[in-house]
Amino acid sequence: MTVIKTKINRRSFLKTSALAGGGIVIGFNWGCTPADMARPEASAWYEVNAFLTIADNGEVTIMSPNPEIGQNIKTSMPMIVAEELDVNWEDVIVKQAPLNTESFTRQVAGGSQSIRSSWTILRTAGATARKLLINTAAKEWQVDPSGITTENGVVKYGKMTMTYGELAAKAVMEEIPEEVELKDPKDFKIIGQAKKNVDLDGIITGEPLFGLDFKREGMVYAAAMRPPAFGTKLKSFDDSDARAVNGVSDVVQFGNKIAVIANSTWAAMKGKNALKAEWERDGKLENTTDHDRQLLRMLDTPEKEPRRNDGNVRRAFANADKVIERVYEAPFLPHNTMEPMNFFADVTDTKAELIGPIQTPQWTQGRVAQLLGREAADVTIDMTRMGGGFGRRLYGDFALEVAEISDKIRKPVKLVFSREDDMTAGTYRPASKYKFRAAIKNGKIDGYHLTGSGVNSGNVTRQNWFPAGGIENYKVETHNLRSNITTGAWRAPITNFLAIAEQSFFDEVAAEIGMDAVQLRLDILERAKNNPVGEIDYEPEKMIGVIKLAAEKAGWGNAPSGISHGFSCYYSHNTYVAEVAHVTNASGGPKVARVTCAVDCGIVINPDAAINQVQGGVVDGVGHAMYGDFSFVNGTPQASNFDKYRLIRAKEAPEVDVHFVESLNDPTGLGEPSLPPAGGAVANAIAKATGNRLYKIPFIKEEIVFG
Template sequence: MEKLLKTNRRDFLKVAATATGGLFIGFYWSGCDSPKMKVLTDEEVLSQALDFNAYLSISPSGDIVIYSPNPELGQNIITSFPMIVAEELDADWSKVRVFQAPLDNDKFYRQLTGGSGAMPHSWERLRKAGATAKHLLLTAAAEKLGVGIDELEGKEGIIYHNGKKQFGYGEVAGEAAKLTAPDDVQLKDPENFKIIGTPVKNVKNKDMFTGMPLYGLDVYREGMVNAMIQRPPFGMKIKSVDDSAARSVSGVTDVIVFKNNVAVVGNSTWPLIKAKRQLRIEYEPDGSVESSFDHDRIMKEMLDSKTAQVMRKDGDVDTAFKNAAQVITSEYQCPFLSHSPMEPQNFFAHVKGDKVELIGPTQTPDRARMETAQLLGIPKENITVELTRLGGGFGRRLRADFVVEAAELSKILDKPVKVSWTREDDMTGGAYRPAVRYRFQAALDENGNMTAYKLRGAGINAGNSTRENNFPSGSVDNLLIENVEHRSPITTNAWRAPITNFLAYAEQSFLDEVALAAKKDPVEFRLALLDRAKKNPVGEIHYDIDRMRGVIEMAAEKSNWGKNKDVLQGFSVYFSHRSYVAQVADIVMDGGQAVLKKITAATDCGVVVHPTGANHQVRGGIVDGMGHAMFTNMTFENGLPRQRNFDTYRLIRMKEVPEIDVHYVDSGYDPTGLGEPALPPTGGAIANAIFAATGRRLRSQPFIEQKEFSDIKLEIRRT
């Protein structure tokens, strides 16, 4: 049965004939009320185009164009978005094209990439855009033929009557533009999808494969200068600068001290790299914040602090622990991490009086504009932001520090400027994943039932280092979750799957410890807790019990959990960004050596719009989660990271990626997030598998630096 959906009047602001006679629909992404669509003249379309929120256009040739408002950083929405429109439109996919829209808050809503929210936010709006356009086209064709609209069918960009081809979409686009959009539109039953759910190629593949300019580092403007910046260590300020050697480097045109930074300026980047190394800068403490970098000691002291912020409390925890037959206590610790996108930070800025042109890779274009406006004291309406494709972000490009630097230098130099960061700049420039230490406690009764659960998170610039409403909250009668925060001069930022990227590993490893103490199978132990939450919930439940159970059962089935005595397995499951992912890691022993052979993942992200892109997201999240759990660490000395490039900051290598087996639960839900949810469970699954194989419990990341791992010979093999 097709779904009848009421069209919100602000979803479709304008319908008009374009200058070439095609159909042009203004489409609003927030779905709030606004005037109904009206017909515009060609001149009005050209003059008022900027008043639209988003655009679906159909040319007389039948070409369909959608302008995607969200930044593209590899999650492939630039392909998935037009797939949704084309599906409801019943378009010829070969004629669908998509373009990146510039920042425009008058037209777009939530024009950012973060929180795995692009698809959940846009799903219904994109469907309505395609369905409404199709209705208008069929109505125009029905009027031309003198038949009822129910007698017509639109398929692959062609309108049929009684099975005979009558018109291409482009042939009736002009007439369709003169019609009034309906209040109600029919959306397809998912069983009838023909494009959604198919492995469509990335629409930008050709540009990427042929080296077409796509990224911020490709930006060039006549008269532009390049700049690189030496930034201070954390907690320090400039005392003196000797730039004489830097200025003598051929190709360097200027050296500028601004705020707490030193910029070298020239016509190309290589002279700037050499010149920056020649700078002689003396620093002194800035006195703004306590600047001890002994983070291990600080976090241990925080866990023993008598004051903490209570995030959630259910039942009588003290009494439950007092009466427990057994108490399990463990601590888990995770380090600072760099985001390390393939493309280091960069941005172009041209300040022209009270107007600014900004171009580059940002996850939050409006934040870039707002902070630039505040810096320069000009109206935000005077600033344009053009988005390039992002060469990775993982949360680092949510900030706008690299944008503001470019704008400030352009203002000082009165020239267009492109600021580029080296890999060392990126590694030492801050905005890391916060470091956190967790203390878990669980109380068991004489039957091995968990009667109480406590978690205290101690984070360095982590904000709330817990997710107090995630599982197992709601399944335990007595529960206490607390948070302690330490302020440090080290800047931190959201890092792929914020907080849950390390909390999931710690929680899922600890739940295995509790299951072992209770003498219960880890999977059955979790399912029993979910049953408890289903039948007798404690407090509010903020996760979907059935969806979590669904991925647990699928992962156990697909991995043959516990059925092969020669395969030692670790389990983990987590809910984040509206989606659910369960994973099983398989280890086999070969000649006394532990071999990580396979990771099986079951994901419930609702409708899978683009299977190829979805698989990339799940596999990429697993590889990212595995690599950072096992290998990556960032430590500090006198405000500077000891790890400054990939020679000392150990990332996972291709040969170290095991077989990854990906499955999806068809839950029938609309799409939920997928860019981040596969990462959090990975560390726990691997750590639990290592314990199953070796009896060693890994309670700190990275695993390779722990003494419990020192004599474990873990090899990773792909089949």
């Protein structure tokens, strides 16, 4: 049991009331069917704290504070509250909380950190309410609260019982406990049990859940034309044809962009396509071929101050029996969320109301306030369910655009990106390249030298992660190429390609020195665990754990005839993952049939949903390694829709079998960490199956392998 100081004070009670008054615009999402159908309707609700409200009939409403992007936190976060509150999950109704920076912390979907950073906060919220109910019952019964127990929404003392619903009205008048005890994870009843997505019924029946589905009386639609190439700006435009489109009511310029306002999405899009705009240069018109040349040159350039430099790398390479050197390359990538960017805004003289799919509501609130010259308090942001994000909805540029448009036309307006708008006005995963060198002495890696380069990427390495600490002479350098192409976080930033390159390289090294690829990694990790060289930012033992689990589950070393295995492992977002790709090589080229995946993410909150996340991350990783391809000519993106941009589909998706390390450690990230290792496992299996090594994303372009 953990005793914890509560931070929930009387003030947050009052805050909750205000919050409840503000309401949720998108509406009630009924989480579950009440177990007891005979239960009377709730006639009064009592707000216990910002996270939960208890009704007189025992139903509990739990607010899910963070944006829901498909990572399923709208189910898993309330599960944590319900666990400590000790109620039946069937009695829980989940609602999306609005942005409320005083009651909630870090209302962000990003970095796979929602559960990790809220774990104790959510548990404390549930445990505090439970203790409050116990204290209330103790007063009622005139007994010592320490003798009171709870079970599934009922408070018990000897033969006396009261339900939470019966106690709720009195409980909210009581003093908030200053200390609460958290459950021993061994006693968890909800956490660790599969609970269905609370929005499942709504999704399955087509209810309006997403930003694009939101409507408001009197709302108009906007489509925007943006510069067609990075490095250009608006010179002039003729909107006469656009204004002639049936349904178009207005055309407004905002900055370098033009918005067409109409009474339907279709009319707005048609109007936008009828605009005649002229653009002029205001910066460099960049080309992928130039980036490639510059990034490669950087790989041969020493960094002034290496990120890390252990031992004597120069000497290790000078004395090596053999030096292995390889270069790996990856392009830009768009995010391609299935729901294109969109947002609603209603800007009036007194307020700016914004509603839509956003990973960063608080940051966006501040930026909208600044843009419009308003106080942050006069800007509200409500979160809808998001049709994917993968990092794209961190940036809020679409929310700023619609705020500006609404401010100009003073109407409630929904801005909708077409797929072409979405793909060509992106914040792309930056292109990057890596050069790995290994100095081999007496059949072992004596020296290791990584140089990375990327576009607008800052440090494209993770110098204190594997294999840091496990190799005596170790040097890591990085270079940044500045570009006017907008770039940003894309699911597992940096590591989404660094892992592919690194794990491909270790496979090549193992082959060159005639060693088993898994054993090579284990040897390095043993060294890092027992006698690390310098400081390291990962736990070798946990990595060893997932490696052994994946190898065992995949039958590593015993691949059946016709199947080639490729191994990969990676640590990111505080989680350890190892994967084995199973590749066939029949006519038509190699195919990834299956991926075996072992994960150590601490306590697994919701097992079925966790498996779904891991499977999705692996298939996403395989898909973008195989097909991800995006380039620029004169600043212009060379693909704008799914006819020219290939995403992985049903026939190409491998089966993924997922194995979690049993753990009582606090939960870590899960939305991203299964993605980075996937591409490396595939490359390694394909090398084994075909004898050909893949060095460049997308793999599918390697004609010698795929024809």
